[in-house]
Amino acid sequence: MEIKVLKDILSANEQIAERNRQLLDSKNVFAVNLMSSPGAGKTSLILETIKRLEGEIKVGVIEGDISSSIDAEVIGKEGVPVLQINTGGECHLDANMTYNALSNVPLQDIELLLIENVGNLICPAEFVLGEHKKVLISSIPEGDDKPFKYPLMFHKADAVLINKIDLLPYLKFDTETFSQAIKGINEKVEIFQISCATGQGIEKWVSWLLVQMGRR
C-alpha cells in the first residue's frame, strides 16, 4: 500500500509537471533543474552562468531550500528575478511547489529559468518539475564513487558538471574512472569538467546550454 501511495504521488506530480512545461513553452522559457549534494556548487554555477549570458539571454532563478533565503539574496544582487521556495522540511522540490512559484516569476521577461533544487543526491531525482533539462553537479571532494552509490540521479541527468576541478591536486579523484562510471549508467549524458572558482570549463557548459535552447 505504501508503494501504491508513492505511485499515486508520482503520477499526480507528473501531471502538474506537464502543465508547468506547457506554461513555460507558451512563454518561450527554457527551464533547467539543477541538482546536487549540499555544497557542490549549484548557486555558484548559477552566478557564473548569469554572468556569461549577460546581454545575451534574460535569466530568472528559482531557489529551493528547506529553510533560509541565503542563496536567493546572493543571486538577487545580480539584478535578475529570483524567487525563494522554502520546502519546510521536504527534501526535494516537486511540480506543485514549482507551479506555485511560477506564478510569481515574470515569465514574459525571461528566456532561461534556472531552478536550484534542494541539496540532496537522492530524492530530487524522482520528481520531475516540468523542466526541459536536468543538470547534476558533482564535485571533486565528494569522491569518484558517487555514480555507484547514487545511480538514479546519474541516470536521470542530461548533463553532469564535475565541479571544483581546481581542487584536483589536493584530493584523490580519478576523472576518467568517474566519467566511465557515469557513462555506464547513462550513455547519452554530457559531461563537463568545471571550476566555478576559477571559471575553467564554464564557457563549454554555457555553449551546450545555448545549443539546448536552440540559440546556437
Next chain:
Amino acid sequence: MEIKVLKDILSANEQIAERNRQLLDSKNVFAVNLMSSPGAGKTSLILETIKRLEGEIKVGVIEGDISSSIDAEVIGKEGVPVLQINTGGECHLDANMTYNALSNVPLQDIELLLIENVGNLICPAEFVLGEHKKVLISSIPEGDDKPFKYPLMFHKADAVLINKIDLLPYLKFDTETFSQAIKGINEKVEIFQISCATGQGIEKWVSWLLVQMGRR
C-alpha cells in the same frame, strides 16, 4: 492525511528503535549513527576510528547505501565485522532496516557499533535507529552556510565533526562562523575539527567517544 501517515510511520519507527536500543544495551554495545552529505567522510572516519581503537575496543560496522557494497568492502579489509544494508532507493536508514541488520551482526563480539547512514543531510535526521549518539560529519568543501540550510540535522546531532580541515587553505570557510551557527541551533553539541586525510583531530574525537561509552 499525508501528515497523519508520516506521524504513524515515525511513531512505529520509534517503537522499533527502542527495541533496538534495548537489544544493544543487553549486549553492552554502544551504537553511533553517523550521518552526513555524500562524500563528507563517513567511511574514512570509520576507518580512522577503527585504527585508533585497535586492541582497546572491539568495533562492528553497519554500512547503509542505496546500492553498491563499496564501503563495506573497504571496511571489511580492517578485519572487523561489517554488514551492508542496501536500501534499494530509500534515502535513509530506519529502525526496521537496523533491526534486521542487527540479527546478522555478532553483537556478543563487539563493544562499539558504528552505523553509516545513507549520504543525505535531510531525511536521516528524522529516523532514530536505536543509537546512543548521533554524529554529523560536515566537510569544509560543503561551505559554512550549511547549518542555516539543513537545521534539523544540526539540531539533532550530539557531535559535529568538521572534516577535511586540511583543505582550509584552498577554500573559503570560516570555522568560527560555522561553529557559532551550529551552537545557535544546538547549544549542547560537541564540535571537533578533524582531517581523516592527515589524522588531525581524530584523537580528540576518539577520546570523546570513549567518554560517552563510559570507558574513560
